[in-house]
Amino acid sequence: MQSLKNYNPTLFLDKFRGKDFSGEWPTLPEIFTITVKRFGSRNAFTDWDTDAGSKRTYSYNTVFNQVNTLAQWLIENGIKKGDHIAVTGKNSPEWATVYLAALFAGATICPMDYALHESELENLLATAKPKFLFVDTEKFDYFNNKENSFKVFALNRKNENYIFTLKPSKDVRLTQFPEENDIAAILFTSGTTGKPKGVMLSHKNLVSDAFIAQYNMIINEQDVFYALLPIHHAYTMLAVFIESICIGAEIVFGKSMAVSKLMKELKEGKITMLLGVPLLFNKLAAGILKGIKEKGPLINFIMKSLMNVSYAVKKVTGINIGHKLFAPVLKQANINTIRIAICGGGPLAKSVFKLYNEMGIDFVQGYGLTETSPIIALNPIQHFKIQSVGQYFAGHMQMKILNPNEEGIGEICVKGPMVMQGYYNMPEETAKMFTEDGWFKTGDLGWLDKENYLMLSGRCKNMIVTEGGKNVYPEEIEDSFQLETDIQQITVQGYIADEQKKSEELEALIYPADSLFEKLNLKRADVSQEARDSVYEKISAIVSKINKNLQPYQRITRITILDTPLEMTTTMKVKRNYKK
Numbered sequence: 360m361q362s363l364k365n366y367n368p369t370l371f372l373d374k375f376r377g378k379d380f381s382g383e384w385p386t387l388p389e390i391f392t393i394t395v396k397r398f399g400s401r402n403a404f405t406d407w408d409t410d411a412g413s414k415r416t417y418s419y420n421t422v423f424n425q426v427n428t429l430a431q432w433l434i435e436n437g438i439k440k441g442d443h444i445a446v447t448g449k450n451s452p453e454w455a456t457v458y459l460a461a462l463f464a465g466a467t468i469c470p471m472d473y474a475l476h477e478s479e480l481e482n483l484l485a486t487a488k489p490k491f492l493f494v495d496t497e498k499f500d501y502f503n504n505k506e507n508s509f510k511v512f513a514l515n516r517k518n519e520n521y522i523f524t525l526k527p528s529k530d531v532r533l534t535q536f537p538e539e540n541d542i543a544a545i546l547f548t549s550g551t552t553g554k555p556k557g558v559m560l561s562h563k564n565l566v567s568d569a570f571i572a573q574y575n576m577i578i579n580e581q582d583v584f585y586a587l588l589p590i591h592h593a594y595t596m597l598a599v600f601i602e603s604i605c606i607g608a609e610i611v612f613g614k615s616m617a618v619s620k621l622m623k624e625l626k627e628g629k630i631t632m633l634l635g636v637p638l639l640f641n642k643l644a645a646g647i648l649k650g651i652k653e654k655g656p657l658i659n660f661i662m663k664s665l666m667n668v669s670y671a672v673k674k675v676t677g678i679n680i681g682h683k684l685f686a687p688v689l690k691q692a693n694i695n696t697i698r699i700a701i702c703g704g705g706p707l708a709k710s711v712f713k714l715y716n717e718m719g720i721d722f723v724q725g726y727g728l729t730e731t732s733p734i735i736a737l738n739p740i741q742h743f744k745i746q747s748v749g750q751y752f753a754g755h756m757q758m759k760i761l762n763p764n765e766e767g768i769g770e771i772c773v774k775g776p777m778v779m780q781g782y783y784n785m786p787e788e789t790a791k792m793f794t795e796d797g798w799f800k801t802g803d804l805g806w807l808d809k810e811n812y813l814m815l816s817g818r819c820k821n822m823i824v825t826e827g828g829k830n831v832y833p834e835e836i837e838d839s840f841q842l843e844t845d846i847q848q849i850t851v852q853g854y855i856a857d858e859q860k861k862s863e864e865l866e867a868l869i870y871p872a873d874s875l876f877e878k879l880n881l882k883r884a885d886v887s888q889e890a891r892d893s894v895y896e897k898i899s900a901i902v903s904k905i906n907k908n909l910q911p912y913q914r915i916t917r918i919t920i921l922d923t924p925l926e927m928t929t930t931m932k933v934k935r936n937y938k939k
């Protein structure tokens with residue numbers, strides 16, 4: 360394994376500095392052009408056609424030609440530098456081509472969440488004011504048949520005005536190239552609460568973050584990244600899409616979280632880089648553990664013992680024996696080609712983090728926000744800490760804890776080239792996010808150890824203060840339930856236990872999993888008191904088990920069983936607008 364010591368992922372850029380780019384950092388069109396020069400014949404974009412299930416793969420040279428053709432067409436059809444172009448749809452080579460072509464034409468790309476309802480997208484479009492909208496087939500007719508202030512084009516060949524049929528009538532010179540401090544993308548995000556905001560990210564923000572992240576992670580053109588999570592989201596957009604085009608790696612576009620498609624794409628795509636959220640990794644881990652348990656007590660004991668040995672060897676020596684030791688198990692789960700797995704979008708249970716490393720997969724966590732492009736901390740594979748969401752990139756950015764309490768916990772603040780330019784047309788909201796001396800306030804609570812590893816505690820606005828004055832972070836408690844497969848959703852909130860004292864205790868809102876109803880031989884639709892009591896009894900037993908491992912002030916004292924799941928974001932986090 361190549362050492363991170365003295366590793367410099369930007370060294371190759373010196374060969375192109377002054378010729379292919381003149382700024383501190385290349386713009387996205389510049390870095391993509393450099394990658395095409397370096398790796399033009401290598402695979403760039405791969406997906407499976409949704410009709411026939413056939414595989415499509417485009418080389419970097421092919422993608423470059425498609426991007427240039429569309430960029431010329433955009434300019435011929437009136438796109439000026441700084442104009443907005445919106446894109447919304449499933450992950451695909453077409454989506455990525457629009458993104459790059461907009462930037463090659465000097466425009467700003469506005470990726471939008473395809474899971475939103477049409478009325479919600481209309482609200483974002485009214486704010487973004489794009490000249491063009493590129494949309495996937497399910498929503499194409501809706502927008503194409505309306506009177507809009509923008510023109511509508513298709514990401515899917517089933518529809519008219521399909522992007523790969525849009526060609527300029529003559530050769531058009533691309534002369535509207537952006538500069539590194541120009542806005543590359545406006546990402547509309549609501550996080551888990553509040554009014555959606557347009558986060559303005561410059562070319563410098565995105566490209567610098569893609570390279571700075573590599574100081575804690577060695578990747579190269581041989582890697583195959585899996586774009587499974589929605590690509591409009593900052594996490595997938597940067598850590599998969601932009602990261603890949605900076606180094607010449609291949610991107611496999613996943614369009615669905617359906618297990619059959621996931622397994623097919625993992626196997627046939629020969630994925631080496633798997634980026635996901637806790638929900639995805641918890642499901643995969645639960646499947647692995649179930650398979651081991653089904654082999655009987657003796658095999659289960661032997662496997663657990665070998666896993667402990669594998670983890671100890673890796674931590675002490677850095678040698679990964681688990682990948683060979685558990686090769687059949689990994690192959691059965693179609694994750695045997697995975698070299699590195701990264702979890703973001705929220706803290707992962709330590710037990711899950713440890714499991715993957717025991718099984719021989721280099722598994723780490725990262726941390727960031729849309730407003731920071733997003734990566735600002737990442738666990739180095741060779742020196743990871745399972746309790747940490749990552750080590751920040753000292754020397755390339757700054758991080759500090761604002762107003763820490765006696766335990767060192769306070770608001771996480773950062774400075775660096777990846778910090779956003781602000782919220783689109785919201786100067787007052789932008790100002791609230793920064794301290795007077797220019798530190799960006801993340802809104803997250805945490806603490807740093809002596810080696811600059813970050814430990815998350817929760818969101819500032821979610822913190823609960825008990826009667827005894829103890830601070831409780833609901834996310835920490837929710838994390839304790841991540842391997843409880845009979846619970847599909849759990850969200851912890853405070854409630855007033857004593858109206859006179861106004862003392863606050865903890866309530867868990869729980870949506871049971873289908874597996875629990877199967878074990879009880881019940882239908883979810885059964886609303887009889889007997890059925891409800893059976894479900895409550897099982898859930899209560901799980902909560903009691905977890906409570907034993909929590910501090911007294913962290914324990915759940917009230918359980919509410921939900922009939923319907925709480926609304927979630929596209930990165931599988933509950934939207935915390937549920938207060939009862």
